[in-house]
Amino acid sequence: PSNVCNAKLCFNLIKIYISTFRPSVKHEIEENKAPWKTMGPAKIEVPSPKNFLQKHSKEPKLPDSMFLRLLTIPSVPHVTDHPLMGIQSKKNFINTNAADVIMGVAKKPQPICVDTRQGNKYLLETSGLVPKYINKKDYGLTPKYVIKRNEEVKRAQEEYDAYVKETLRQKAMKRLSDEERESLLQGLKKNWEEVHHEFQGLSVEIDTLPKKIHKERLEAQMKQLEHDINIIEKHKIIYIANK
DSSP states (O other): OHHHHHHHHHHHHHHHOOOTTHHHHHHHHHHTOOHHHHSSSOOOOOOOTTSOOOTTTTSOOOOHHHHHHHHTOOOOOOTTOOOOOSOOOOOOHHHHHHHHHHHSOOOOOOOEEEOSTTOOEEESTTTTOSOOGGGSTTTTSOOHHHHHHHHHHHHHHHHHHHHHHHHHHHTOEEEOOHHHHHHHHHHHHHHHHHHHHHHHTSOSOOOSHHHHHHHHHHHHHHHHHHHHHHHHHHOSOOEEEOO
16 A cells, blocks of 8 residues: 555656746757658658769860860861961071081080999089189188178177276275375274263173173174274275275
8 A cells, every 4th residue: 555655646746747948948859850860861852763874974075166166177288288378488498507507616515524434424514523613703702791790799899898997997996085084983983982882881680682682783893893993093095996
């Protein structure tokens, strides 16, 4: 009984449910139908047995006008016929040609070279054995493009040398005068006194890391100032480089 109830319930569900895409799917199937995709090849008309392939049927045929023109071409004249064509001349071409050959200058043969014993011949002019290039007017002269390139390289080198010279002149060392040296020395001493005064104001007990770092920084500044003061007092002539 339970199986029968389940079957009835499934039947009722299947009967009730209808997809909303059913019309669109049906329409799409109808549009995409093709003769070769469903029921075999398309039905076409079978050719008649009378329309068989005949001999020379696929050869190109001349137009009627060309065929008639070929039929109307006159025949070749006979040996005994002397048709009058153009202006007639009484000149004897045979004797004239013979006289031209006898009186003319003999044609010089082209020079050749033979490089094998079998007698293979080559033109001497194109064989590379004839000295052509040494007879040219510009043989041995420097080509124009090489001269132009050398001038460009020379001009670029001169511009570079001038740039280096100007840079060195601008960065040349300058000598300090006595007034400037004394002013610089007094300024360093004043800075040392200020740093020393700040150093004297430190607490006696250095118990924290910031105090220790501050003390080391002041000692380094005092040491550097003392070094600079000693150098300036030791040397009377001082040069500085321009930036």
